[in-house]
Amino acid sequence: xxxxxxxxxxxxxxxxxxxxxxxxxxxxxxxxxxxxxxxxxxxxxxxxxxxxxxxxxxxxxxxxxxxxxxxxxxxxxxxxxxxxxxxxxxxxxxxxxxxxxxxxxxxxxxxxxxxxxxxxxxxxxxxxxxxxxxxxxxxxxxxxxxxxxxxxxxxxxxxxxxxxxxxxxxxxxxxxxxxxxxxxxxxxxxxxxxxxxxxxxxxxxxxxxxxxxxxxxxxxxxxxxxxxxxxxxxxxxxxxxxxxxxxxxxxxxxxxxxxxxxxxxxxxxxxxxxxxxxxxxxxxxxxxxxxxxxxxxxxxxxxxxxxxxxxxxxxxxxxxxxxxxxxxxxxxxxxxxxxxxxxxxxxxxxxxxxxxxxxxxxxxxxxxxxxxxxxxxxxxxxxxxxxxxxxxxxxxxxxxxxxxxxxxxx
Numbered sequence: 089x090x091x092x093x094x095x096x097x098x099x100x101x102x103x104x105x106x107x108x109x110x111x112x113x114x115x116x117x118x119x120x121x122x123x124x125x126x127x128x129x130x131x132x133x134x135x136x137x138x139x140x141x142x143x144x145x146x147x148x149x150x151x152x153x154x155x156x157x158x159x160x161x162x163x164x165x166x167x168x169x170x171x172x173x174x175x176x177x178x179x180x181x182x183x184x185x186x187x188x189x190x191x192x193x194x195x196x197x198x199x200x201x202x203x204x205x206x207x208x209x210x211x212x213x214x215x216x217x218x219x220x221x222x223x224x225x226x227x228x229x230x231x232x233x234x235x236x237x238x239x240x241x242x243x244x245x246x247x248x249x250x251x252x253x254x255x256x257x258x259x260x261x262x263x264x265x266x267x268x269x270x271x272x273x274x275x276x277x278x279x280x281x282x283x284x285x286x287x288x289x290x291x292x293x294x295x296x297x298x299x300x301x302x303x304x305x306x307x308x309x310x311x312x313x314x315x316x317x318x319x320x321x322x323x324x325x326x327x328x329x330x331x332x333x334x335x336x337x338x339x340x341x342x343x344x345x346x347x348x349x350x351x352x353x354x355x356x357x358x359x360x361x362x363x364x365x366x367x368x369x370x371x372x373x374x375x376x377x378x379x380x381x382x383x384x385x386x387x388x389x390x391x392x393x394x395x396x397x398x399x400x401x402x403x404x405x406x407x408x409x410x411x412x413x414x415x416x417x418x419x420x421x422x423x424x425x426x427x428x429x430x431x432x433x434x435x436x437x438x439x440x441x442x443x444x445x446x447x448x449x450x451x452x453x454x455x456x457x458x459x460x461x462x463x464x465x466x467x468x469x470x471x472x473x474x475x476x477x478x479x480x481x482x483x484x485x486x487x488x489x490x491x492x493x494x495x496x497x498x
Contacts, residue, residue: 114312114320114435115182115236115243118366119174121322125359127168129192131161131334134351137343139220139258140297156220156260156287161351162196164221168357180236180243187229190251192355195221199265214267221259224298224353226251230306245308245326253300258292297339302353303331310361314435320363328355398446398467402478404437404453407461412437413482415455422448443467451480458482 131137138155170188177183197219232247308326315321330352333340343350404415417439419429428449433439443449446467454460461482466474 115180119363121363129355130163131351134161164193166191182234184232215265225254249304305329322361407481415453
């Protein structure tokens with residue numbers, strides 16, 4: 089008497105779950121990653137912005153503070169690095185937690201003409217050449233929701249992040265190029281209208297000028313490229329959209345009295361992440377299930393710490409090009425005609441199955457646009473595997489040909 093239908097269904101579902109855990113798609117796996125890349129930063133809404141170069145910045149009247157004033161702020165390249173943890177959810181989705189360090193820079197050189205109202209001479213115009221190079225050091229963390237698309241190879245990211253300012257530096261120069269009516273520029277403490285350098289600062293650090301914390305919305309895209317069973321490479325590009333302006337509340341109030349615009353620091357991260365598959369590299373072991381022909385009771389799978397069975401490893405490939413073919417795998421015990429294992433190969437066509445007892449088994453692979461193929465595996469009572477050929481070659485479909493699989497008793 090055969091195993092009742094309901095019990096067989098429970099057994100097959102348990103097997104399918106075990107295979108799924110061992111041979112998950114790239115977008116369903118859990119990863120621990122090392123993230124390295126570059127960050128491109130820029131300011132917006134910063135016309136008429138100035139850097140105070142007599143630090144520490146305080147609440148003095150803006151007309152007294154020494155300034156490096158710019159019509160526009162610039163852009164710059166920095167770098168970032170960190171670690172992340174991806175935890176798979178359902179249907180190609182995952183949640184990601186990231187810890188990172190980021191180094192942002194922006195710089196600009198420009199000539200601009202300003203009204204001049206120096207102490208000597210009448211009102212006129214002064215042309216200044218100005219340069220700055222600003223740098224910020226942040227640590228922070230992000231939380232992303234990741235969802236795959238396009239055959240699970242690509243994915244989108246959406247999330248939020250926080251950055252805490254560690255330190256900042258500023259280099260700057262400003263000089264008078266020309267002026268009218270012997271006018272001297274008020275904001276320059278020294279120098280002459282002939283163009284001598286009027287101010288030069290290097291590695292200036294601020295106090296209470298930049299905000300300690302920045303919040304961001306983040307969106308991005310990435311891809312999976314499998315290097316081995318244990319490692320995956322993922323290039324990514326992420327746009328960081330700031331919620332806050334870069335200045336502290338005290339500095340914002342000073343700029344509001346002028347009035348002058350204050351910037352937000354935008355950035356785009358271009359990264360490559362080396363991801364390690366958690367749960368054991370290349371884990372393909374299927375916990376064996378014992379089938380009893382006269383009992384309806386399901387025998388629980390052997391725990392991973394007590395793995396047993398006879399492991400069989402092979403590869404599914406194209407019979408013409410020898411390229412790997414991801415495929416569905418069915419293992420059938422021929423003396424009972426009962427399926428033992430149903431599962432899938434890895435994305436590079438590899439399979440590893442473990443049969444519970446000695447016997448004669450058929451391993452059958454099927455894939456879309458291919459005729460199915462099989463190989464015969466004989467496990468002797470002493471535990472040796474008689475068959476040496478475990479690879480399965482699949483032929484591309486051609487004109488509706490049909491292949492029959494027949495095994496004869498020996």
